[in-house]
Structures are given as C-alpha cells and as structure tokens.
Amino acid sequence: MQRKLFVFILMGQCSFITCQLHDYYFIKENKTWDEAQTYCREKYTDLATVSNMTDMKRLIVSTQSQDEAWIDLHSYPGKDNRTWYWSLPGVEYIENKTNWAMGQPDDNQGHFENCAVMTNKEWSDFPCNYTSKFICYNETNQANKTCHVIDYLMTWPQAQNYCRENHTDLISGLDQLHSCAVQSASNMWIGLFRDTWRWSDGSNSSFRYWESLSNNDMVDGESDKTCATTVLNRAGRWSFDYCSNKKPFICYDVSDRVAAPVKQHLVEMTLRVDDPTVDMKDPAVAEALLKQLEQKFREKGVSVKLSWRKLPEKQNTCPEIDKV
Numbered sequence: 001m002q003r004k005l006f007v008f009i010l011m012g013q014c015s016f017i018t019c020q021l022h023d024y025y026f027i028k029e030n031k032t033w034d035e036a037q038t039y040c041r042e043k044y045t046d047l048a049t050v051s052n053m054t055d056m057k058r059l060i061v062s063t064q065s066q067d068e069a070w071i072d073l074h075s076y077p078g079k080d081n082r083t084w085y086w087s088l089p090g091v092e093y094i095e096n097k098t099n100w101a102m103g104q105p106d107d108n109q110g111h112f113e114n115c116a117v118m119t120n121k122e123w124s125d126f127p128c129n130y131t132s133k134f135i136c137y138n139e140t141n142q143a144n145k146t147c148h149v150i151d152y153l154m155t156w157p158q159a160q161n162y163c164r165e166n167h168t169d170l171i172s173g174l175d176q177l178h179s180c181a182v183q184s185a186s187n188m189w190i191g192l193f194r195d196t197w198r199w200s201d202g203s204n205s206s207f208r209y210w211e212s213l214s215n216n217d218m219v220d221g222e223s224d225k226t227c228a229t230t231v232l233n234r235a236g237r238w239s240f241d242y243c244s245n246k247k248p249f250i251c252y253d254v255s256d257r258v259a260a261p262v263k264q265h266l267v268e269m270t271l272r273v274d275d276p277t278v279d280m281k282d283p284a285v286a287e288a289l290l291k292q293l294e295q296k297f298r299e300k301g302v303s304v305k306l307s308w309r310k311l312p313e314k315q316n317t318c319p320e321i322d323k324v
C-alpha cells in the first residue's frame, strides 16, 4: 500500500529555546582546561557551551575524535555555591516563583539534597540517588495530556532520562506545575536540581548531559575534578576531570546562520506500508507516523513539533510544524 503525503515543513536554523546556533570546532591539541579556554577565546568565541540536545548533536557531528575533550563547563565546589535549575532548558528558576514546604530546602541531617520532590504540591530538597515516582511533561500534548505521572521508582537522573526519552523532560517551572494540578501525598520527583557547575562564558543554561549521576557525586560540587569533558566514545555524554590534565578540546563560534530566517519547505513523501492491515487513516497510525518523523528530525539535530492538518482534497493530510 502506497500513499503520497505532502509534508509541510517549517524549518528554522535555530532551536526554539536559544534561537542561536553554535558552530563547534574540535581542536586536536592537548591542553589544560585554562589553556584550552585561552585558545578558544583568541581564535573563536569560547570553549564549547552546550545549551540543549540540538547543540549536543551538532557538537558530536563536528568532532573528529572519540577521545575526551574539554567543554566550557566548570565547577565551583562548595555547598554555598549550588544554584537551583529547572531541568528543561529555557525554564528559568526564579526565587519568588517557588513552592517550598516549610523549612525546605534543608539538606536534611547534613546530607546533600540536590534534587526536589513534590508532596501535596509542596517541594522539598531530597537526595538525588533516592528513588521516587515522578512527573514528566510533554509539550506535544501526547495522548491529549501534557502531564504524565510515572509510577516507576527511579533516581532523579534516571527519571530525567526517562522523561527526555519518552516525553519532553521532567516537569519544570510553576507554569507547568500549575497546568498539571497533580496532587499526591507521596513524593514525586519534579525537574528541579541544584549543582555547582557553571558555563564560563556566563550562559545560565541548565542543560547537563552527564554520563552518570550516581551517588550525587556529579552535582554536589565536592569533587576536585572541576572541569567537564565530553566522552565521545560513550554516547557523547559528559564526564569531568582535573583541570590541569591535558586533553583535546572543543571551541565554538556563533554560527553565521543565526540570522537565517525560518524556512518553509513543501516536501512530497511517498509512504509504503507493507502490512495491508495497517489503516493509514487510523489516528493512532497517524500519530505514530508523526512521532517517527519527529524522531528522524531530532536525530539530525533539528527540534520540531509536527501536527496533522487536513487538506480540502479528500486524501491528503499534512503534518504542520507549529513550533520550531
């Protein structure tokens, strides 16, 4: 069974969060983190800042090596240097837009409590390596709802991974929490965490892509390995090391294409379904097709949202990107 679809694509050359593209340059010279930063500031803009998965995918494809490489992220250890962030990049943590329970956050009994749970709508800091249910937010309104309470017991980093893979992210910010109106007497992770890591170029991006966050060691800032690296041979995630070690590194420049206008493309696609029992008009099939198309875009580092739009002609429907 074959069917032709017209796919209407609005494709911006920037993510919807930062609207700014970075060009990444892998430098295959071994330098300390400070030396690498100096080099990048002289020849480019700075060491690589990574604000979201779009950036991360562009960084991965720009590199020529599978080795570790410095990026711009630097830790300033110490409890007092921790800063709260919302997990979803682009949602800013605002001091007077919070709903901490009485006496929280409190680092209970001297433990580091760098992640947050919600109980009866009130928040408490909580050790990130404890397990809890959690709430994912889905900005594509999957199955007609944006909030998804997940009953699996997971650590905060596991919950974040789950939400990013299956939805958009852990629920982030008062607006999302208000729109969900989830009320539970038991703890549920929300997308709030604190750490001591900073982008040295002054970016306040909350995007983190750590290889592991076990035992709080990545977020409590106690480690004296205070400079971050990509670990490109392990799915491109991040690790950290002593800043005085010499490694290759990645610089960035703001892309010339930052000012490029949003582009519109009309693409004709032919879809072939081998299974004759699959009904292309079935809403579930249409939804699954959209998800697969979006995934293909994401794999190319392009963040898009697709929705179907009926055309006057009886057989053709078009997915329309309503947000880039």
Ligand SMILES: [Ca+2]
Residues within 6 Å of the ligand: 104, 105, 106, 107, 108, 113, 124, 125, 126
């Ligand atoms: Ca607490």
